[in-house]
Amino acid sequence: MPQRRSHLERLEAESIRIIREVAAEMKKPVMLYSIGKDSSVMLHLARKAFYPAPPPFPLMHVDTTWKFREMIEFRDRMAAEAGMELIVHTNLQGKADNINPFDHGSSYYTQVMKTDALKQALDMHKFDAAFGGARRDEEKSRAKERIFSFRTATHAWDPKNQRPELWSIYNTRVKAGESIRVFPLSNWTELDIWQYILAENIPIVPLYFADHRPVVERDGTIIMVDDERMPLKDGESPQMRLVRFRTLGCYPLTGAVESGASTLEEIVEEMLIARTSERSGRMIDHDDSASMEKKKREGYF
Amino acid sequence: MNELTEISANITDYLAEQENKGFLRFITCGSVDDGKSTLIGRLLFDTKLIFEDQLAALERDSKKHGTLGDDIDFALLVDGLEAEREQGITIDVAYRFFATDKRKFIVADTPGHEQYTRNMATGASTADLAVILIDARKGVLTQTRRHSFIVSLLGIRHVVVAVNKMDLVDYSEERFREIEQAYRAFGETFDFETLEIVPVSALKGDNIMERSPVMPWYQGKSLLDHLNTVEIGSDEAERPFRMPVQWVNRPNLDFRGYCGTVVSGTVRPGDKVVIAKSGRATEISRIVSMDGDLDEAVSGDSITLLLKDEVDISRGDVICASDSRAEVADQFSAHLIWMSDEALYPGRPYLLKTGTQTVTATVTELKHKIDVNSFEHLAAKEMHLNEVAFCNLSLSSPIAFDPYETNREMGSFILIDRFTNQTVGAGVIWYALRRASNIHLQALDVDKTAHADLKGQKPAVLWFTGLSGAGKSTIANLVEKKLHARGRHTYLLDGDNVRHGLNRDLGFTEADRVENIRRVGEVAKLFVDAGLITLVSFISPFRAERQMARNLVADDEFIEIYVSTPLSVAEERDPKGLYRKARDGQLKNFTGIDSPYEEPENAQLVLDTVGNDADVLADQVIRYLEDNGYIGR
Ligand SMILES: Nc1nc2c(ncn2[C@@H]2O[C@H](COP(=O)(O)OP(=O)(O)OP(=O)(O)O)[C@@H](O)[C@H]2O)c(=O)[nH]1
Ligand SMILES: [Mg+2]
Numbered sequence: 030m031p032q033r034r035s036h037l038e039r040l041e042a043e044s045i046r047i048i049r050e051v052a053a054e055m056k057k058p059v060m061l062y063s064i065g066k067d068s069s070v071m072l073h074l075a076r077k078a079f080y081p082a083p084p085p086f087p088l089m090h091v092d093t094t095w096k097f098r099e100m101i102e103f104r105d106r107m108a109a110e111a112g113m114e115l116i117v118h119t120n121l122q123g124k125a126d127n128i129n130p131f132d133h134g135s136s137y138y139t140q141v142m143k144t145d146a147l148k149q150a151l152d153m154h155k156f157d158a159a160f161g162g163a164r165r166d167e168e169k170s171r172a173k174e175r176i177f178s179f180r181t182a183t184h185a186w187d188p189k190n191q192r193p194e195l196w197s198i199y200n201t202r203v204k205a206g207e208s209i210r211v212f213p214l215s216n217w218t219e220l221d222i223w224q225y226i227l228a229e230n231i232p233i234v235p236l237y238f239a240d241h242r243p244v245v246e247r248d249g250t251i252i253m254v255d256d257e258r259m260p261l262k263d264g265e266s267p268q269m270r271l272v273r274f275r276t277l278g279c280y281p282l283t284g285a286v287e288s289g290a291s292t293l294e295e296i297v298e299e300m301l302i303a304r305t306s307e308r309s310g311r312m313i314d315h316d317d318s319a320s321m322e323k324k325k326r327e328g329y330f
Numbered sequence: 331m332n333e334l335t336e337i338s339a340n341i342t343d344y345l346a347e348q349e350n351k352g353f354l355r356f357i358t359c360g361s362v363d364d365g366k367s368t369l370i371g372r373l374l375f376d377t378k379l380i381f382e383d384q385l386a387a388l389e390r391d392s393k394k395h396g397t398l399g400d401d402i403d404f405a406l407l408v409d410g411l412e413a414e415r416e417q418g419i420t421i422d423v424a425y426r427f428f429a430t431d432k433r434k435f436i437v438a439d440t441p442g443h444e445q446y447t448r449n450m451a452t453g454a455s456t457a458d459l460a461v462i463l464i465d466a467r468k469g470v471l472t473q474t475r476r477h478s479f480i481v482s483l484l485g486i487r488h489v490v491v492a493v494n495k496m497d498l499v500d501y502s503e504e505r506f507r508e509i510e511q512a513y514r515a516f517g518e519t520f521d522f523e524t525l526e527i528v529p530v531s532a533l534k535g536d537n538i539m540e541r542s543p544v545m546p547w548y549q550g551k552s553l554l555d556h557l558n559t560v561e562i563g564s565d566e567a568e569r570p571f572r573m574p575v576q577w578v579n580r581p582n583l584d585f586r587g588y589c590g591t592v593v594s595g596t597v598r599p600g601d602k603v604v605i606a607k608s609g610r611a612t613e614i615s616r617i618v619s620m621d622g623d624l625d626e627a628v629s630g631d632s633i634t635l636l637l638k639d640e641v642d643i644s645r646g647d648v649i650c651a652s653d654s655r656a657e658v659a660d661q662f663s664a665h666l667i668w669m670s671d672e673a674l675y676p677g678r679p680y681l682l683k684t685g686t687q688t689v690t691a692t693v694t695e696l697k698h699k700i701d702v703n704s705f706e707h708l709a710a711k712e713m714h715l716n717e718v719a720f721c722n723l724s725l726s727s728p729i730a731f732d733p734y735e736t737n738r739e740m741g742s743f744i745l746i747d748r749f750t751n752q753t754v755g756a757g758v759i760w761y762a763l764r765r766a767s768n769i770h771l772q773a774l775d776v777d778k779t780a781h782a783d784l785k786g787q788k789p790a791v792l793w794f795t796g797l798s799g800a801g802k803s804t805i806a807n808l809v810e811k812k813l814h815a816r817g818r819h820t821y822l823l824d825g826d827n828v829r830h831g832l833n834r835d836l837g838f839t840e841a842d843r844v845e846n847i848r849r850v851g852e853v854a855k856l857f858v859d860a861g862l863i864t865l866v867s868f869i870s871p872f873r874a875e876r877q878m879a880r881n882l883v884a885d886d887e888f889i890e891i892y893v894s895t896p897l898s899v900a901e902e903r904d905p906k907g908l909y910r911k912a913r914d915g916q917l918k919n920f921t922g923i924d925s926p927y928e929e930p931e932n933a934q935l936v937l938d939t940v941g942n943d944a945d946v947l948a949d950q951v952i953r954y955l956e957d958n959g960y961i962g963r
Contacts, residue, residue, distance in 0.1 A: 033567055033628050035349040036434055045632035046591045049577045053645055053686070078589070078632070080620040082581035165425050169410030172424045188411050189421055192753045193448040193669050195455035196742045197591075198683055202751035216436060218427050224345055294341045301344075303381070322412055 037225050044071075044213040045078040046197065047176060048160070051211050052078075052085050054201040055158035058211075059116070061147075061330060062088040062108075064100045065277045066233050067162035067214055069107070070222055073231050074213060075160075076111055083112035089150060089159075092119045093142040095130065095279040097255050103234045116154070120146035130281045131260055139282075144329045148184050151208065158201075158209045161330045166218045170322035176215045182206035184328035210330070223300060227293045236274045237296065239288045243267035250284040275300075352433040354557060357453045359481065360463035361473035362442035365494040367420050369463065369532035370439045371404025373554070376539050377428045380407065391415065404532070408439050421446055423453040432558045442473060447480070447716040448669035451756060454481055455742070458562045459488040461553070466499045466529070470512045476702035482520040483665055483718065483758065485738055488560055489517070490526045492553060496545065497531040503547040519705070524560060528553050566629035570654035571595030571603070572732070572740055574685035575647045579634060587618055587634040588643060590686070593739035595651060596628045597635070602652040605643055606730035611652055613638040646687040648730040648740075656740060659762035660728040666693070667718050670747065670754035674713040675841045677848040679878045680754065682725065684743035690726035690881060691745065697721055712841050722763060726881065734758035749873055781861030785819045788960045789858045791883060792951065794867045795876060795930060796893035797922050798908055799900040801939045801947075805893060806867040808948035813863060818961055821857050823850055825868040838919040844875055851879030858883050863960070871927040886958075891951065892933035897922045899940060 034042070051058050060075060062068050075084040088108050092101075108115035120128075123141040130138045151159060165172045175191050177199040192200050203209060214222070226233060243254045245265050252259075254267040259281060261267075272285035273296075290296045321329075358366040374380055380388070384407075392403040395415045408424045409415055420441040428435050438453030454460065460481045464474055481489065491513050499505045506529045517525055528537055529548055536542035540552045551559070572594045579587035597603075601614045616636040617624040627633045635649065643649070650656050668674050674693060682691035698707035699719045713719050734741030745755035782789050792809065794802040803824055810822045829836070833849055836842040847870050857864040870876050880888040900922070901909040912920035919925045930936075935954055937947045955961045 034630055036351065036353055037349060039353065039630060042591060042630055042632040046576070049589055049632070050686075053577045077620045079577075079579060080618070080634070081585065082579055166427055169407070169424070171410075172408075172426055173410050173422050189413055191422060191449075193452045193744075193756065194753075195452055195744060195756045196739065197456075198685070198742065198744050200683070200744060200746055200751070200753045202681075202746055204751065216425065216427070220348070224348065227345070297345065298341050322410070 037221060037228060040217055040221055041074065041077070041225070043197075043216065044074045047199075047211060047213040048075050048078045048084075050199055050201070051158050051160065051209075054199075055209070057154070057156050058086040058158040058160065059089045059151075059154065059156040060084070060086055060113075060160040061162070062090050062104065062115075063162065063278075064090065064096070064104045064107075064234060065162070066222055066226060066237060067164065067217075069231050069233050070217075070225055071160060071162045071214060072107065072111060073229060087114035087116050089116040089118065089154075089156075091143060091146045091150060092117050093138075093146070093279050094119060094124060095142070095258075095281060097234070097236055097253070097277065097280045097283075099236055100234055100277060103232075107232070116150070118146060118150035118153075120149060129258075130279060135282050139324075139329075140327075144324065144327060147330065148328050151184065156208060157203055158211055159330075160211050160213060162214050163212050163330060164214050164217050164219070164222075168321050170325060174212065174215075174325075176212055177201060178210045178212065179203070180208045180210055180328070184208070186210075186326050186328075188322060188326065219300065220297070223293065223297045227297065234277060236277055239271055239273040239291045241269045242272050242285070244270050244272060244285060251287070252283075253280055253285055255280040275303075348429075348434075351429065351431075353435075354433055354459060354560075354562065355436045355438075355457045356459040356461060356557065357438045357440050357450075357457045357481075357486075358461045358463060359440045359450055359454065359477040360442055361465070361468070361471045361477075362419065364442060364463035364465045364468075365405075365532045366442060366461075366463050367405035367408040367424075367439050368403075369461070369492065369494065369530075369538070370424075370426060370437055371407035372532050372535055372538055373437070374407055374426060374428055375404060376535060376554075377430060379428050419443060422449045425453075430554065430558055435557065444473060444476070444716060447476070448667070448756075450477060451480055451484065451667055451669070454484045454486060455756070457486055459490065459557070459560065460486050461490045461492050463492050463494050463532075464509055464513070466493050466495045466502075466505055466509065469509050470516075472703045474513075475516065475705075478517060478520060479700070479702055479705065479718070480667070482522070483667075485734060485758070487523040488562060489520075489522045489524070490528060490553065490556060491517070492532075493527065493529045494532050496529045496536060497534050501529070501536075501545050503545070506548075516705075526550065526556050526560075528556065566594050567596050569594040569629070569737065571597050571601070571649075571651040572656060572737065573597070573633075573635070573649045574687070574730075574740075575643055575645055575649060576686045578644060585636075586640075587636055588649065589632070589634045590649075591632045592627055592629050593685070594629050594737055596626060597633075598626045599623075603637075603649050604652045604655050605641060606648040606650050606656045607658055607728060608642070608647070610641045612641050648685065650730075656730040656732050657762055658728050658730050660725040661694070661722065661763040662731070662759050663697075663720065663722055663761055663763060664743075664757040664759045665718060665720055666713070666745075666755050666757040668713040668715060668755050670752060671715055672747075672754070673840065674755065675844040676711075676721075677844045677878065678872075678874045679748065679881060681746040681748055682723070682729075682743050683746060684729060684731060685739065687729045689729060690748075691723050692878070693721045694724045695722040723757075731759055731762075733760055735760075747874075748877065778859045778861065781859065783861075785861045786962075787818055787861070787863060789861045790863055790887045790889055790955075790960055791854045791858055791879070792863065792865045792889050792891060793854075793870070793876065793879060794865065794891045794893055795870045795933075797895055797897060797900045797927055798869055798920070799903045799905055800893045800895035801937075801944060802867040802869075802893045804944050805937065805939075805947050805951070806865045808944055809951045810865055812948060812952055813955075813961070816961065818863055819861065820863045820865060822865040822867065823853060823857075828853075828868075838925075840919075840925075843872070843919075847872075847875040847879060851875075851882050854879065855882040858887055863955075869921050869927070871921045871925065873928045873931070876930065889935065889954070890930055890933040891935045891937060892930045893937050893939060894929075895939045 175194045273288045424439045440450040440453040530537045573590045577589040615638045618634045676693045696710045697720045699710040732740035741759040911917040912923040
């Protein structure tokens with residue numbers, strides 16, 4: 030059979046179809062925007078889906094207050110460019126209690142400032158659908174998740190009892206309080222994401238490119254000292270090293286890699302040679318192999 | 331990554347090459363423990379898709395959960411849910427990606443367990459090829475047949491049978507030939523376009539990537555070699571153009587774009603098209619995209635079309651090639667896979683979603699069930715979890731479709747339970763029932779309005795529902811007397827009376843109860859048509875059936891009246907001594923005792939019988955009719 034479309038073209042068409050279906054069938058959708066490369070691609074696809082109109086839903090960022098500064102600048106610029114409303118939500122109680130990754134540990138901090146914060150925001154705005162940029166190739170419990178993934182009124186995921194999802198016919202029905210998490214990038218791989226960014230010239234946060242940055246090394250993980258809140262240990266002093274990030278999150282929890290890759294081509298090249306997965310740079314995923322599923326069951330994205 | 335050395339040479343060339351690779355979606359299926367997940371794990375591992383940190387995790391997991399002592403258990407790469415790892419089985423589909431230098435693959439690893447057949451069907455619905463595994467020690471099992479049948483039903487035309495665990499039968503050619511023969515004996519009936527049978531060991535990697543020296547007697551291709559080269563089917567882009575409208579894009583008054591995914595065919599500006607349901611014809615004027623207007627779009631593309639004329643089109647319409655339109659019908663025959671623990675009964679309404687259209691549907695007739703082992707046709711009154719049946723469906727309004735055989739996207743649908751919102755069934759359409767088009771409704775000159783005008787009233791169904799002994803008949807009777815006294819034209823249909831005549835042939839099984847209500851609903855509809863205020867007094871315990879009765883008449887013609895009495899009170903009243911019999915076990919399926927009563931969620935009236943006189947409650951109904959203009963004051 031002649032295959033008339035390239036792999037990226039197929040993926041793009043599938044994602045656009047998913048995004049439109051949500052806009053058409055859900056009462057109040059929102060696009061979760063985490064500012065990373067996957068979010069950048071998802072936002073780009075949403076703009077394509079509704080061109081020349083802006084996407085008919087807002088963007089929402091759950092701000093833990095510990096994001097890289099460059100991410101926040103980038104976020105505001107991209108939302109404005111897309112002509113979309115940007116909702117920024119922070120768990121104010123958590124902030125008042127000064128919950129941070131240093132004193133409270135990554136897992137409690139993530140629970141309060143990310144998972145709880147997200148649930149608060151979804152409840153507050155009564156969103157019945159939330160787009161997320163997760164991909165099935167990221168992690169083995171993600172590989173099991175539906176594209177339209179049902180959540181109970183308490184945001185719980187029941188992996189053993191998912192709705193059958195046949196063909197491209199998505200069951201979007203929810204009762205009051207229930208919602209659906211939608212993953213338009215389910216079938217993309219990390220390589221697809223980079224290739225698409227390259228092909229479509231999609232802007233991404235400069236932190237993905239190598240630069241000289243102030244870092245410290247802890248237990249083999251290179252952490253960037255992004256602001257003065259980072260407590261330094263005795264004898265520790267930030268070194269300028271040529272590094273970049275494969276994935277972006279909260280700076281104290283995101284490991285950098287030593288790299289000189291300063292163009293997209295070089296990034297892709299480096300990725301192809303890499304022997305570890307991008308998740309190895311995320312400290313919250315190390316805990317154990319069931320940790321991601323557990324977090325997701327409790328409402329984490 | 332296996333082409334590591336070539337990469338650095340020229341990354342742009344490398345990427346271009348990646349882009350132009352072929353693409354194949356396939357599944358692994360077959361009986362429990364035949365080695366499906368192990369096979370996928372093996373493919374991921376051998377195509378070097380496993381990173382070092384993932385491999386370290388796999389080694390740790392293998393020690394903890396694995397079935398192989400200290401050896402690597404490849405299934406754990408794929409069985410990603412906690413429950414799966416603990417039980418050592420697959421519960422839900424895993425979608426994994428890998429590539430060779432020829433093709434990119436999306437593979438869905440599906441569960442072998444019968445209980446999770448719906449998840450197997452989920453994986454199969456989007457695949458073009460199925461790898462069906464057979465344990466060499468066990469041979470062809472019922473589950474092998476069931477999966478082969480579903481694979482064929484869902485339109486997969488290419489099958490590879492992998493006879494696995496050859497290492498456990500000493501790589502015996504004789505054993506392999508035996509199984510090969512057994513499979514071909516029934517596999518032929520499915521008429522797959524390609525059917526390859528390969529002896530493998532997923533665990534050891536024999537005949538997976540390349541032909542293994544341990545089975546020199548096997549002269550065919552290795553599994554991967556076959557996946558790399560098998561030619562898949564016809565060209566969707568050559569079929570007639572179809573685009574279900576998903577979204578109407580109206581950023582301003584001058585722009586009206588119709589968004590959707592082309593599910594078959596090719597479209598270009600200037601093409602003549604027709605809107606399937608309305609039959610309106612027009613022409614494509616532009617194909618708009620963020621990268622500029624397009625000259626052409628083909629099957630699979632998600633696009634925005636502008637049309638030459640202002641035609642009334644909304645979500646759910648299908649834009650078709652004008653010389654080859656989709657069919658439009660409200661009754662058709664289909665194969666249905668049932669996916670819910672709760673049985674399907676003919677007559678019960680569900681939501682049917684196909685493409686971008688959603689309508690209400692009922693199964694009007696179960697023609698036969700299919701025995702998945704013998705493929706025999708069996709008579710059926712209801713359908714249970716994981717069963718497959720051939721049936722007739724009737725819809726609340728017509729849909730545009732093509733038979734599944736000719737168009738997978740236009741001929742598939744799911745059924746959704748209206749109350750739980752669960753996806754309970756999946757179906758493939760075979761053909762429209764001509765009955766719908768041949769029996770045109772006779773347009774009658776003396777119509778409903780004429781009947782009602784003469785009587786000076788607005789006809790409606792007063793549907794009294796509640797437990798046995800709740801007081802439905804007493805109240806309905808009083809209401810009818812009061813209406814009659816005012817000179818209103820009425821008729822009262824009472825459960826017990828109807829069961830003596832019209833519904834004499836029905837018992838109290840769930841299926842019969844559904845049919846009981848369906849008939850009464852239809853009779854009530856005719857009476858409303860005759861201009862009567864029709865009182866219906868039936869326990870009618872299920873929401874779905876009351877909804878079905880409601881759907882038969884106009885929105886404001888159905889008044890649901892919940893006669894609310896706690897079970898304990900009804901049981902104490904026990905006017906006919908039925909509760910006592912039910913408690914003694916002499917009466918089966920008695921509502922409230924061993925059969926459920928589903929309380930109405932949106933009744934127009936709730937009559938609380940505890941501490942209220944029946945006459946007062948009857949007046950409450952009369953007042954409702956006055957207040958809402960059904961009768962004068
Ligand atoms: N000796 C041998 N064992 C195998 C082979 N393939 C799989 N197994 C073993 O068979 C058992 C079941 O393998 P799985 O891959 O989990 O089977 P499955 O078909 O995915 O099972 P379900 O998904 O639960 O239906 C495991 O203990 C495997 O190690 C093989 O080729 N040879
Ligand atoms: Mg398995």
